[in-house]
Amino acid sequence: MAPQDPEAGGGPVLPEAASSRLAESARARSWTSDLSPAELVAVRGVGFEPAGLVLGSSIYHLGSQWGAMGFGVWGRTGYYRSYPCPHGYSYLVEGHEWGQNWEHTQYERGMEAAFGLAVSRLLAEAGAIRAHGVVGVRTTLRAVQGMSQVVEVTMLGTAIRRPGVAPLAVPFTSHLSGQDFAKLVSTGWIAAGLVMGVAAVEADDGCGTRQVLSSWTNGEVEQYSDAVERCREIAVHRLERAAAPLGEGVVGVEAELSIREAGTREAKVADMRAIGTAVRQFRRASLPDPPLTIMRLADR
Amino acid sequence: MTQIDAASVGLPPDALRRLGELEPAEGRPALFTSDLSVNEFLLVKEAGFDPRGLVFGSSIYHIGLQRKSWSKNQELETLSQAMYTARELAMSRMEAEADVLGADGIVGVRLDINFYDWGKHSAEFIAIGTAVSASEPGGSWRTKAAKPFTSDLSGQDFWTLVQAGYAPLGLVMGTCVYHVAHQGMAQAIGTVGQNTEMANFTQALYEARELAMERMQAEAESLDAEGIVGVQLIEKSHFWGSHVIEFLAVGTAVRPLRADHVIAQPQMVISLDR
Numbered sequence: 001m002a003p004q005d006p007e008a009g010g011g012p013v014l015p016e017a018a019s020s021r022l023a024e025s026a027r028a029r030s031w032t033s034d035l036s037p038a039e040l041v042a043v044r045g046v047g048f049e050p051a052g053l054v055l056g057s058s059i060y061h062l063g064s065q066w067g068a069m070g071f072g073v074w075g076r077t078g079y080y081r082s083y084p085c086p087h088g089y090s091y092l093v094e095g096h097e098w099g100q101n102w103e104h105t106q107y108e109r110g111m112e113a114a115f116g117l118a119v120s121r122l123l124a125e126a127g128a129i130r131a132h133g134v135v136g137v138r139t140t141l142r143a144v145q146g147m148s149q150v151v152e153v154t155m156l157g158t159a160i161r162r163p164g165v166a167p168l169a170v171p172f173t174s175h176l177s178g179q180d181f182a183k184l185v186s187t188g189w190i191a192a193g194l195v196m197g198v199a200a201v202e203a204d205d206g207c208g209t210r211q212v213l214s215s216w217t218n219g220e221v222e223q224y225s226d227a228v229e230r231c232r233e234i235a236v237h238r239l240e241r242a243a244a245p246l247g248e249g250v251v252g253v254e255a256e257l258s259i260r261e262a263g264t265r266e267a268k269v270a271d272m273r274a275i276g277t278a279v280r281q282f283r284r285a286s287l288p289d290p291p292l293t294i295m296r297l298a299d300r
Numbered sequence: 301m302t303q304i305d306a307a308s309v310g311l312p313p314d315a316l317r318r319l320g321e322l323e324p325a326e327g328r329p330a331l332f333t334s335d336l337s338v339n340e341f342l343l344v345k346e347a348g349f350d351p352r353g354l355v356f357g358s359s360i361y362h363i364g365l366q367r368k369s370w371s372k373n374q375e376l377e378t379l380s381q382a383m384y385t386a387r388e389l390a391m392s393r394m395e396a397e398a399d400v401l402g403a404d405g406i407v408g409v410r411l412d413i414n415f416y417d418w419g420k421h422s423a424e425f426i427a428i429g430t431a432v433s434a435s436e437p438g439g440s441w442r443t444k445a446a447k448p449f450t451s452d453l454s455g456q457d458f459w460t461l462v463q464a465g466y467a468p469l470g471l472v473m474g475t476c477v478y479h480v481a482h483q484g485m486a487q488a489i490g491t492v493g494q495n496t497e498m499a500n501f502t503q504a505l506y507e508a509r510e511l512a513m514e515r516m517q518a519e520a521e522s523l524d525a526e527g528i529v530g531v532q533l534i535e536k537s538h539f540w541g542s543h544v545i546e547f548l549a550v551g552t553a554v555r556p557l558r559a560d561h562v563i564a565q566p567q568m569v570i571s572l573d574r
Contacts, residue, residue, distance in 0.1 A: 038572070079314070176338060180337070180338035180339075183338050183339070183342060184338055184342075187342055187345075212362050213362055213420070213421070213422060215362065215364065216364050216365045217364040217378075218361070218362065218363060218364040218378060218381060218382040218385065219361070219362050219364070220359055220360065220361050220362070220386070220389065221360040221361065221362050221422050222310075224360035224422070224424075225310070225358065225359050225360045225361075226312060228358050228360060228424060229312050229314075229315070229357075229358055229393070230312055230314055232356055232358065233312060233314035233315050233318050234314060236318060236333065236354055237314065237317070237318040237321070239333065240318065240321060240322065240331060240333055241321070243331060243333070244321075244328070244331050247331075248329060248330070248331060248332070249331060249332035249333065249334070249351065250331075250332070250333040250334065251334055251336060251337070251338060251341045252334075252335065252336070252337055252338065252341075253333055253334065253335040253354055254335070255335065255354075255428075257414075259416040259417070268416070276333065276335075286345075286346065287342060287346055290346075291343060291346060291459065292564075292567055293460070293563055293564050293565070293566040293567065294566055294567050294568070294569045295566040295567070295568045295569070296569060296571055297568055297569065297570045297571070
């Protein structure tokens with residue numbers, strides 16, 4: 001999610017309670033943070049100070065997409081592959097249906113928009129307290145109970161600032177801990193932004209796939225392999241595209257693939273989310289001290 | 301540069317497009333992605349390597365059935381073969397991705413199996429790692445088959461290994477799926493109230509572990525490795541019930557870079573972390 005182009009969400013970005021909380025802490029010259037003591041010391045050690053705990057959230061309705069042939073709003077624009085019947089039957093013969101893999105583009109765009117809105121609010125809160133960036137951002141995604149197709153994305157992190165430096169046009173965001181942030185800064189790297197990629201690919205079984213699944217012998221389920229491989233590639237590709245304008249690389253990618261039911265249909269959907277922090281080098285430097293080999297006197 | 305035919309191992313076209321965009325091009329510098337932690341990232345750099353990209357390969361594999369006799373200890377070859385072939389497919393796709401990037405090797409490889417409710421008797425085998433290249437060109441880090449090296453060691457372990465004058469060669473594995481015989485009635489009655497070794501069970505588990513380790517060793521020998529570090533012996537029943545067990549031995553085969561293998565004297569620390 002490129003923080004440069006916060007999604008054009010309608011209405012005021014921050015609720016009144018957020019503005020007043022941030023204004024109050026600015027007036028009182030105090031700060032809150034969810035940094036651990038070690039993180040606090042690490043962040044201070046590289047010349048930053050905590051500015052305040054910041055939050056961004058969005059509850060988002062994901063549009064539907066009915067079928068591979070694109071009756072959804074966006075139509076069939078993503079990955080599509082059909083698996084003809086290996087016995088040579090045409091599409092409509094009972095028991096010999098063709099298989100198809102197709103991408104849920106509508107869902108992907110919705111998820112990206114929801115993340116984009118949460119990030120833009122997180123950035124707005126950070127900007128309101130003149131922070132330069134947010135570290136330790138934790139992202140939670142959950143389905144809202146009792147409402148179909150509605151998800152809540154919440155991002156929580158600690159805004160930090162470097163005293164005496166002019167504010168940035170867009171603060172950076174990062175899912176790295178305070179210690180990790182400090183290590184990067186002391187070796188000449190700066191976190192440039194939180195980046196993410198989402199992909200969802202549905203696999204509707206063909207009769208060839210069903211045959212493999214019910215066989216007594218070993219064999220690769222090619223239709224499923226392809227669905228899962230494509231899903232990973234598409235999600236990581238999106239993450240990389242989001243990172244390219246921000247920095248030279250991405251560290252700490254956390255990727256999670258799950259399989260869920262496709263609504264009321266029998267088909268399964270591979271769902272992949274990847275999140276990482278783009279980093280940019282501002283100074284060529286090796287480690288300030290060579291790594292020290294140590295023997296830990298703790299359990300691990 | 302590439303040694304592996306990407307299409308023949310089943311690399312999707314999306315993968316080639318994605319990896320192509322990581323390379324530097326007109327008006328666009330190179331970009332890397334990695335699932336390395338910051339510690340690992342900095343230590344891999346310090347060891348003289350640059351991360352190139354997150355690489356992965358996966359295979360969804362249908363595991364066939366095999367007849368087993370109730371009261372017999374035996375290897376289930378069909379299952380052993382499925383567990384091995386499917387991992388090998390995933391690994392070869394991951395290696396092909398690293399090869400497309402022209403990387404010297406892959407660190408932090410994780411081999412996972414996911415059982416989704418996606419079809420009975422089928423599982424996703426996945427291999428994920430970070431492709432790396434030596435910062436100074438000209439080194440010979442690839443294996444003798446000119447493939448990128450693979451290693452399941454973390455960035456920290458990789459740094460330590462290179463410091464100590466070893467280079468990783470390849471992730472090696474051996475697997476054996478074994479059926480442990482059920483105890484007969486007479487046998488069960490005969491041992492009531494007694495302290496006695498269950499010779500049958502001992503023998504079964506012993507043999508299965510040995511078979512898995514032997515296969516792993518054979519892989520290392522075919523790579524001309526000096527040894528294997530970080531071997532893990534993993535035992536799992538997956539979905540087969542309690543009497544069928546997979547024994548998986550996995551480790552990193554290494555070769556020497558120089559004759560002495562001395563590292564700086566470790567300092568003792570009391571960690572203030574938990």
